[in-house]
Amino acid sequence: MEFNLNTMIRPHLAGVKSYQTLRDFFLNQKVVFLDANENPFGDFNRYPDGDPIQLKKKLAEINLAKTENLFLGNGSDELIDLTMRIFCEPAKDSIMIMNPSFVMYEIYAKMNNLQVEKLQLNSDFELEKGKFLDTISKSQAKVLFLCTPNNPTGNSIDDLEFYIQNFNGIVVVDEAYIEFSPEDSAVKLLNKYPNLIVLKTLSKAFGMAGLRIGVGFASPEIANLFIQLKPPYNISSESQKLALEQLNQVEEIQNNIGFILEEKKKLKKGLDQINGVVKIYPSDANFFLIEFKDAQLIYQKLLDKNILTSLRHPSLKNCLRISVGTAQENSELLKVLSEIN
Numbered sequence: 494m495e496f497n498l499n500t501m502i503r504p505h506l507a508g509v510k511s512y513q514t515l516r517d518f519f520l521n522q523k524v525v526f527l528d529a530n531e532n533p534f535g536d537f538n539r540y541p542d543g544d545p546i547q548l549k550k551k552l553a554e555i556n557l558a559k560t561e562n563l564f565l566g567n568g569s570d571e572l573i574d575l576t577m578r579i580f581c582e583p584a585k586d587s588i589m590i591m592n593p594s595f596v597m598y599e600i601y602a603k604m605n606n607l608q609v610e611k612l613q614l615n616s617d618f619e620l621e622k623g624k625f626l627d628t629i630s631k632s633q634a635k636v637l638f639l640c641t642p643n644n645p646t647g648n649s650i651d652d653l654e655f656y657i658q659n660f661n662g663i664v665v666v667d668e669a670y671i672e673f674s675p676e677d678s679a680v681k682l683l684n685k686y687p688n689l690i691v692l693k694t695l696s697k698a699f700g701m702a703g704l705r706i707g708v709g710f711a712s713p714e715i716a717n718l719f720i721q722l723k724p725p726y727n728i729s730s731e732s733q734k735l736a737l738e739q740l741n742q743v744e745e746i747q748n749n750i751g752f753i754l755e756e757k758k759k760l761k762k763g764l765d766q767i768n769g770v771v772k773i774y775p776s777d778a779n780f781f782l783i784e785f786k787d788a789q790l791i792y793q794k795l796l797d798k799n800i801l802t803s804l805r806h807p808s809l810k811n812c813l814r815i816s817v818g819t820a821q822e823n824s825e826l827l828k829v830l831s832e833i834n
């Protein structure tokens with residue numbers, strides 16, 4: 494499929510000059526900073542690096558990518574919103590999403606006044622190729638959001654490349670849970686598909702949700718667009734520093750992922766024994782989507798014991814999404830569930 498980035502960008506953005514911090518020109522020089530109206534006193538008085546190069550280098554190394562492919566957001570949430578703001582014209586363009594999938598795609602689309610076209614997943618929450626080809630042949634959607642492993646269903650998309658290849662527009666592959674999954678990251682497909690954007694986050698497997706760091710990967714041209722058009726200081730200096738410290742201990746992060754996956758196996762075994770459970774959907778992530786006879790009742794009973802689960806997705810009746818916690822949290826969950834029956 495012929496892809497021309499210039500025809501994808503919202504026309505008026507071609508002429509927009511982004512904010513340029515003067516400091517970026519004097520990075521290796523010792524200068525007195527009287528340029529940004531900061532307070533000269535205090536521990537956090539300076540603006541952070543606008544383009545955190547050290548953090549990006551580390552993230553590139555971990556993800557087997559090049560720094561010129563990378564761009565960072567205040568959580569991948571910000572990058573989802575920016576994708577729409579860069580490529581989609583309000584009151585005119587549409588995006589395409591899987592249904593059910595991560596609810597924020599639709600929320601950001603509404604905030605940006607975009608139409609949302611939905612690809613209905615089958616009863617196993619899989620995309621169907623025939624249906625996909627049929628839908629896109631009638632669609633003008635500029636951006637397709639694919640989520641794999643999918644939230645809230647937990648399963649991975651089979652033959653991801655098929656969808657990237659056949660969509661005539663930008664394809665965003667949201668890999669918020671990929672580190673838990675046995676599947677390969679789509680980052681290795683970047684050279685092959687100029688229309689591909691891969692989103693990752695430090696919020697899930699990396700255990701840094703509080704730092705708000707999302708990581709985007711795309712061609713250097715697309716990465717540059719995001720760097721130009723993002724808010725100037727979207728990653729705080731403390732987040733940059735703390736994330737780098739944590740990423741330098743990547744072994745510990747790996748160990749925690751291993752531990753969560755072990756716990757997930759045990760949790761699955763326990764859940765299999767619970768009476769009110771109708772179905773546990775296969776998951777490549779750190780949560781299970783579980784169908785109960787009466788999800789509302791289970792949700793409330795768990796809440797009565799101070800356990801909060803997620804009963805939210807409009808198209809998933811009688812399902813709860815439950816995250817894998819610590820060994821103690823998981824056994825508490827199982828204990829409460831077994832007492833309900």
Ligand SMILES: *Cc1c(COP(=O)(O)O)cnc(C)c1O
Pocket residue numbers: 567568569570571595640643644667669693694695696697702705706707
């Ligand atoms: C959690 C989640 C995100 C958001 O991550 P942040 O980086 O914390 O904004 C993005 N996509 C999916 C599918 C998620 O589940």
